[in-house]
Amino acid sequence: MNTRNNGKRYNDDFRKMIVDLYHSGSSVKDLSSEYGVSDVTIYKWIKDLTPIEGTEGKEITPKDVDAIQKENLRLKQELENLKKGYGHIRSKVDDTELTDFITEHKDDYPIRTMCETLDIPKSTYYQSLNKTESNRDRENRELTEKIIEIHEASKKRYGAPKIHEILVKQGHKVSFNRVQRLMKKAGIRSITVKKFRPTPSKEKVEERENILKRDFSTTTINQKWVGDITYIHTLRDGWCYLASVLDLHSKKVIGYSFERSMTTDLVEKALENAYITQKPNDGVIFHSDLGSQYTSDSFAEKIQSYKMTHSFSHKGSPYDNACIESFHAILKKEEVNHVQYLDFNAARLELFKYIEGWYNRKRIHGSINYLTPQEMEDLALHQAA
Numbered sequence: 001m002n003t004r005n006n007g008k009r010y011n012d013d014f015r016k017m018i019v020d021l022y023h024s025g026s027s028v029k030d031l032s033s034e035y036g037v038s039d040v041t042i043y044k045w046i047k048d049l050t051p052i053e054g055t056e057g058k059e060i061t062p063k064d065v066d067a068i069q070k071e072n073l074r075l076k077q078e079l080e081n082l083k084k085g086y087g088h089i090r091s092k093v094d095d096t097e098l099t100d101f102i103t104e105h106k107d108d109y110p111i112r113t114m115c116e117t118l119d120i121p122k123s124t125y126y127q128s129l130n131k132t133e134s135n136r137d138r139e140n141r142e143l144t145e146k147i148i149e150i151h152e153a154s155k156k157r158y159g160a161p162k163i164h165e166i167l168v169k170q171g172h173k174v175s176f177n178r179v180q181r182l183m184k185k186a187g188i189r190s191i192t193v194k195k196f197r198p199t200p201s202k203e204k205v206e207e208r209e210n211i212l213k214r215d216f217s218t219t220t221i222n223q224k225w226v227g228d229i230t231y232i233h234t235l236r237d238g239w240c241y242l243a244s245v246l247d248l249h250s251k252k253v254i255g256y257s258f259e260r261s262m263t264t265d266l267v268e269k270a271l272e273n274a275y276i277t278q279k280p281n282d283g284v285i286f287h288s289d290l291g292s293q294y295t296s297d298s299f300a301e302k303i304q305s306y307k308m309t310h311s312f313s314h315k316g317s318p319y320d321n322a323c324i325e326s327f328h329a330i331l332k333k334e335e336v337n338h339v340q341y342l343d344f345n346a347a348r349l350e351l352f353k354y355i356e357g358w359y360n361r362k363r364i365h366g367s368i369n370y371l372t373p374q375e376m377e378d379l380a381l382h383q384a385a
Contacts, residue, residue, distance in 0.1 A: 008036070008037075009276060009277050009278075009279060010037070010277065011255070011272075011273040011276040011277055013257070013269075013273055014273075014277075014356070015045045015049065016049060017348075017349070017352040017356075018031055018035065018037065018042060018045055019045050019046055019049045019050060020349065021349070021352075021353075022042070022046055023050070024349070028042050028043060028046075034357045034361070035356055035357060035361070036361060036374070095120060095124055095128070096128070098118050098120050098125075099120070099124070099125050099128035099129075101114075101118070102114045102115065102118070102120075102125055103129075111125065140182060143167070143172065143174060143178075143179075143182055144182050144185075144186050146167060146170070146172070147163055147167070147179065147182055147183060147186070147188060148186065148188065150163050150166050150167070151163060151183075151188050153362075154362075154363070155191075155334075155358070156190065156191045157190060157191060157192060157334040157363075158190060159189065159190035159192075160176065160179050160180045160183055161176070161366070162364055162366075162370070163179055163183070164176045164179040165364065165366075165370045166364070166370075167179065169370070191334075191338060192330075192333035192334050207290075207312075207314065207315060208290065208295065208310075208312040209311065209312065210311055210312055210313060210314055210320060211285055211287070211309060211310075211311035212224065212226075212285060212287045212311040212320070213320075214319065214320055214322075216248050216322075216323055218248050218249035219249075220249055220380045220383070220384060221247050221249045221250050221252075221278070221377055221380045221381070222247065222249075222278050222280035222281065222284055223248070223249060223284065223285065224247075224248040224249070224284070224285045224287065225245050225246065225247055225248070225254070225274065225284055225285070225286045225287070225308075226245070226246050226248060226286070226287045226288070226321055226323050226324040227243065227244065227245045227246075227267065227270060227271065227286060227287070227288045227294070227324060228243070228244060228288065228289060228321055228324040228325060228328060229241055229242065229243045229244075229262060229266065229267065229291065229293065230242050230244070230328040230331070230332075232258070232336060232341070232347050232351070233341070234341040234342065234343050234344055234346070234347050235340060235341065235342050235343065236342060236343040236344075237260055237343050237344040240258060240259065240260050240344050240347060241258070241259055241260075241261065241262040241266055242256060242257075242258050242328075242331075242351065243256060243257045243258075243259075243266045243267045243269070243270035243293075244256040244270060244324060244327060244328065244355075245270050245271055245273075245274040245286075245324075246323060246324050246327055247278070247373075247377070248323055249376070249377075249380060250368070250373045250374075250376040250377040250380065251323075251327075251365050251367065251368055251373045251376065252360050252373030252374060252376070252377050253327065253355050253359060253360055253373070254273075254274040254277055254278050255270050255271060255272070255273035255274025255275070255276075255277060255278075256270050256273065256351075256355060257269035257270040257273065258344075258347070258348050258351055260344055262293065263293065264292075264293045264296045264298050264299055266293065267288075267293045267294060267299060268298065268299055268302050271286070271299075271302060271303075271306070272302070275306050282307035282308075283307065283308070283309065284306070284308045284309070285308070285309050285311055286303060286308045286309070286310055286311065287310075287311040287312070287313070287320070287321060288310070288311075288312060288313070288321065289312070289313045289320075289321055290312055290313060290315060294310075294312070295312075327359075330359075331351075331354065331355075331359070334354070335350070335351075335354045359373070360372070360373045360374050361373075361374045
């Protein structure tokens, strides 16, 4: 089953994950912005897939109210502690120290609240910001603030090349070397790291035709897809498995499946989700390795039913399927290697957030002119219209 939203298609796994995120505390507004689905559609999914009836169109749940109340209580307690700790030393602190303190903590508390608590006029604070500053120092400060903003928005995954590209897109005339220097001075760097992955058991495989032959070129979407499986470790459930399907033109992950075991059903579900989402014309080339899941009779029937052509990597040649392996490497370096998932369900939720919320819709790619995969797909659809 699939649904459509302004011409877009969504498979059942996608819809269920959106509803799960809603029930875990995400607001409909945030989900709509993060994953590109209209508010009305999300409300309909919640109504259809939630066993407990509620008021249709209601954007906040009791859990949201409870979370807001707890957060308000926390902030109130922090401000009260700030007042208590500060009261007896006010006469010993000059205005410069106070304004510096407010500037340092302006992201943690409202400036107005801090001024009232610290008994300093707002005008005094804002006047203190007009200190003499050289144009170069001001530019470096403003650029550093922008760099931090971009770095944080990428969850610290972007390094200097992508941050420089975004700054240029935003209209800043800044060299790559200057971005590097400012990042080094501010202690900002990409968090991506490599980590061990288990090696699959070696088994005898039979060569099959390699139609793709490392020709990754395309003219539009839904011409060449690639698929592969990777390993994700969890504390309670051990190794789990992610099968992904990627469109070589847009670099978008158009379908995937996450399961506790590495079976033919795993790769069939990933391909099915891709097919439901894209609804391609006949003749798509689907390329994979020679793993038993992909060479099974059942998967061959699935390929045939979708009127696709199956291409296979040569034995022992990882470069034949480099694009999908590159995606899985990025996933590990930017997400998986930085966390320890409690169990299958925890990993499943975070993988959905990374793939659908970050990789497809927000992460820019140098190989597609620093567009996101979703932007690249939208461009292809616009050109075909």
